[in-house]
Amino acid sequence: MQFITKISSPLKVMFLGTLFALFLTACGSDPTATPRPTNTPAPEPTPTATLAPGVPTPTPAPPTPTPTRAPTPTPVPDLKELARDHFTGKTITVVVGYGAGGGQDNNARKTAKYLGNYIPGNPRVIVQNKDGADNLLAGQTAWARPSNGLTIVLINNVRTQNQAIAGRPETGFNLFEATYLGNVQISTPGSSATLCARGDIATDLASMLAKADELGRPLRAGVFRAGSWGEILPKYFDIPVKPVPGFTGTATILQGIDQGELEVLVDACTYDQLSRLRPDWIEAGDTIYPIFNHQGKDLKPASSMYEIAGWDYPPNLEDAMDLTDFQTRLLAVARSMGGIVTHPWVIKADTPDFIQQTLLSALEAVTTDPGFVADMAAATRVAGFTPGEEYANYRDSVADAAAGDLAQAVRDFAGIVD
Amino acid sequence: MGVIEAAMAGLSDMANPVVILAILGGAVVGLASGALPATGLPGIIVLISLAVYMDPVVAVALAMGMAAPVQSSDTLPSVLLGVPGSVSSQATIIDGYPMARQGRAGEALGAAYLASLIGGVVAAVLIALVMPMARGVVNLFASPEFLVMALMGVVVVAVVSGGAMLKGLMAATLGMAIASVGTDPGLGLPRFVPDSVPYLLGGFNLIIVVIGIFALPEIMGLIIENRSIATDVSAEDAVRDINEGRWEGMRSVMRNKFLVVRSVALGVIVGIMPGIGGSVVDWLTYAQARATEKGAAESFGTGDIRGVIAPESANNATSAAQLIPTLALGIPGGAYQAVYLGFFLLLGFQPGPRFLNDNMDIVFLIVFSLLLANVFGTIMLLFLSKYFAKIAFISPHVLAPVILSILLVAAFTSKNSYWDLGFLMIVSLVGWHMKRYGWPRPPLIIGFVLGPILERYLSRVLGSYDNLFDAFTRPPSLIIVAVALAIAFYSAKLARESKTSAALLVKKAEAGVADDAAPRVPAGGA
C-alpha cells in the first residue's frame, strides 16, 4: 500500500508561502476600508436632481420624522454595569434565515461589524445562516437557545403575518412571545409600490383600462409569490391585471418588461428598485409610466426621478377610482401589511429587561454610525431605526383584520391558500 | 467610463502586488475547494464574512482567484475517485474514472486541465467583449427559450441513457418527482411535505442528491469490491503514465479542436442563460459529444478521452459566462453566482446596469483575475498531478472512510440538519440500487435540476403568451429546437450504424467469457 507520508520540500514551501501571502493580504487590508462605488450617494439634506448627467442617484432625503413613541430608554449606569458583566467575552449570534450572500445576510453582516461597539463589554457579533422553510427554521433555531440575549434572529414579515392570521404560534417559534427590537433600515423615502404600465400599453388609468378592453384580457404582471398586490388588485379592486407566477425576483420581473413578456408592474415599480436596476428607464421616460400609487406613501422625496423621467405624480388609488367602504378598509390594511420594512430583529420576550434595553439601544445607535450609514448607502439602502413597536402593532393589526369581514382578503394578501 | 479607460484601470489594479497575491492565494484556496469532493462553497462563504473588512478591489481579486480554478481541480476527485468534485463535474466521471482504473489518470487529467483552461480563458475574454452589450445578449433568451432548453434536457436524457432509454427517462422523471418535494414555487404551498418534517419545505438540496446518487455508491464500490481504484497497472507504471500521460492528454485536446470549440460554445450559451446552470452543462456537452463524435456510441463510458474533454471544456466556460447575467442584470447565473452577487453587494457594488456604467474597471479586473487564476491553477495542477494520482493506489479501507467522512460533513452543511444525513442514507440506497441493477444515474440528476426550471418557465410561458405558437416561433427558440432535432437525428443515425457493428461484436462476445467491466453488447433493450 502506497501512502503519502512525506511532502516534498519545495511543495511545502510553496504551499506555506501562499497561505502566508493570503494571510498578509487579509491582514494588510485596511479593516476600516469603506466600499468604493464610484458614486457613493452620501446623505444630503435635500434631494437633488442628479450627480452624473442624466443618471438618477438614490439620494436619501433626511430621515422622516420618527413616529411618536416612547423615548428610547438609555441604560442607566447600573444597567450598563450589568450589561458589561453580561456581555464581556461573549459572542452574540445573529441568525439569518437565508444563505450567505443574500440581501438580509448582507444587512446582518454590516450591522454585526458595528453592533458590538455599542454594547457594553464589546461582545463579538457573528452571523449564522440557517435557511429553509421561509425563515421558520431560523426562528426555531433561535427559539431553542437560552433567553440570554446572545441570539437574535432576523425574521421576515411573512412569519409575523402568518402567525397573526392564524392566531397562534408556529411549532417551536412563537412571535406572540417575542420582543421586536426593531430594524436597522427604513424604507427609502419616496419608494412606494406603484402600478406601472409598459410604455406601449398605457400612460394612465383610462388608457390602461381601454387597453385591457381592447385585448379582451387582463394585463400581465410578473410576481414571485402568491398574495400581495398582484392578488388583491384584480380580485377586490377590479383592476384588469393578471399575476404571472414563475419569477424569482425583482430583476427577473424587470427583465420580463424588457423582453415584452410582461405588461405591467405591481410590486417592482418603486423609486429604489428603478433607480438601482433600471436608471435607463427613468432617463428614457417612456419605457414605463406610473399609473397609480397603491401603497400610498409620499412620492415627493422621489421628485428627482419624476423630474428626469418627465412623469406626473400618479394619483393614490383612492383618488384614481371610487372605492367602496370594504375596499377602503382593505386598502388600509393592505398598506400596513405591505408597507413595513421587512426583517426586524427579534429576541425572545422572556429575555431579561436589562439585556433587551441594551440591545435596543445598541441597534438604534448603530443606525447613526457614519460607517454603517455609508455601508448601507453603498448598497442603496437607507440606514435608520424602525422601532420594534411598529412590528408589534403590525402583528396585532393584522390579527384584528383577520378576524373580521376582511379575513379572506387578508389571507389572500398574505398568500395563504387553504 | 469608456471601455479602454476601464481596461487600463483594471490593468493598473493588477499592477498592485497585493492584488496579485490575492489572486494567487485565492487560486490555492479554490484549488483545494474543488479538489475536496462536494465542498465548493465554503471558500466563498468565508470570503463573505471577511468582505466587510476588506478593500473591495482586493476582495474582488481574491474571489475571482478562488472561483476560477474550482472547475479545474474538481476534476481530480471525479477522475481519481469517481466522486464529483462539484456538481458540474459529474459527467467527467463516466469516462475519466475508467481511465484512472486503467492507469491512464494522467492522460485524463492533462486533457481536463487544458480543456478547462481553454474554456475559462475564452469565457473570460468573452466577458470583456460582451459585457457592454450584455443586457441585449441575455435578453435574447426569454421564457420560451428556457422552456425549450429544459425540454432539450429530455433529448439529453435519452442520449445519456445509452441502451436503457426507458429506464433513463423513468429515472429522469423520478428526479423531477424528487425535485417537486418542498413548496410550490408560485404559491408557496407545501407539496409532499409531512407536518412532522418541516425540513422538506425547502426541498431536497442538490448536494444531497449528487452525493447520494453518485458519490456514495462509488465509495461503497471500493469497499464492496475490496480493491483500490487503479487495478490494471502498477504504481510505478502509473507514475510514469502521469509524467507522459499529461502531455498526451493535452495533445488529445489539440487533436479534438472542434469538439472543444463546440463544447465551449455550448458552455457559454448555457452560462448566459441564468438558472440553467453548471449542474447540467456537463451532461449537455457530454451528450452532444456522444451524439456527434464518430465511434462514441461504443467507446464512451469505457475511458474515451473525448468524454472528458467535452464536459471539462464547458464547465469552466459556463462558470465564467454565468457572471455575465449576474453582473449585467443582477440575475444570478447559478447557485454559486447567487452567492457572488451577494458578495458584490456587500462590497458596495450594485450589479446591474449601474455596474456597467460605473464599475467597468471592476469588470476588467474580474477578467484579468480569471485569466491569471486559470493559468496559475492549471500550472499548479499539472505540477501536483503526480502526487494526486497516487490516490488511485491507496487501500480502499483507507480511502473510503476518509472520503465518506468528508461527504457526511459536506452533506450536513447543506442545511445543517440531521435530516440531511437521514435523507442522504435514503438517497444513497437509491443510488446503490441504480448502480447495482443497471439504471443510468445521470438522468436522475438531469431531471432533478431541469424539473423545477421546466415548471417555472411553463408557468411563465402559459401566463405571458396568448398563443404558444408565438412563444415557440421566436428565432432563438427555433434555433435551439433545430439544434436539438439535429442532435437527435444524428444520434439516431449513429446508433443505427453502431447496431450493425454491434451485431458483429455479439458474435465475437459469444465466443468469449462475459466480463462485467466490459461494455455489454447493445441488444436494443431498454
Add this chain to the structure above:
Amino acid sequence: MANDTANAERKGLLDVIRTTQRIITLDIIFRALLGFVFVGMIVAANGMPKTSFGDPSAYPRFVGVIGLTLWVASNLNELVTQLRGKQQGRIYDITFQTTGMSPLVIWMRTGWVFGIMGATIVGVWLLNFHLAIPLFLISYLRFIGKIKWWVAILIGALMELPIGVLYGALIHVVWPESVLERVFDFSLQAPFDYLTRGLPF
C-alpha cells in the same frame, strides 16, 4: 419414512424460496416503489386546491402521468426482454465490478457499508461531528485499514480542521447539540470558537 417426508417438505420449501427470489428481486421492489411514487403524485395532485393565482396540481400531475406511462412501458419492455433472453443495452454509467465474487460476500459487504454509514450517523447524533467522525476514522483506519496508530490519529485529528475550524469557527455552521453535550452541558465547538475569538466575524 418420517425423515423422507421431512426432507421432501424442506426441499419443497427451498424450491419455493428460490423461485420467489427469482421473481421478487430487489429490482422488482424498486420498480413497484417507483410506480407507487408516480401514482401517489397523481392522487396527491387531485387533492390540491385550485387558486386564482395558479394551479399547484399541474406539475405534480404532469410528472405523475409521464412517470406512470414510462413505468408501464418500461415494465412491459423488461418483461419482453427477459422472455426473449436478451440483455439490457449498455448504459453510460459505472457499474459494480463484482464478477467472480460470491453473492453472499457481496451482500455482507453491502450490509457492512450501510451499517458503518448508519453507525456513524448515530454516532454523530450521540457525540457530535467533532468526536464521532475522528473516532470513526481512527478506529476504521487502524482496525480495518491496518495503518499505524499515529497515522490514524493524525488523520482523525486533521478532520477537525474542516469540522471545527472551517465550518464551525469561520463559517459558523449550526452544529446541533449532541446527546453527550446535552447531558453534560458543554459544547465541543467551544474550544474552536475560543481559538478564533480574535476574529471580527
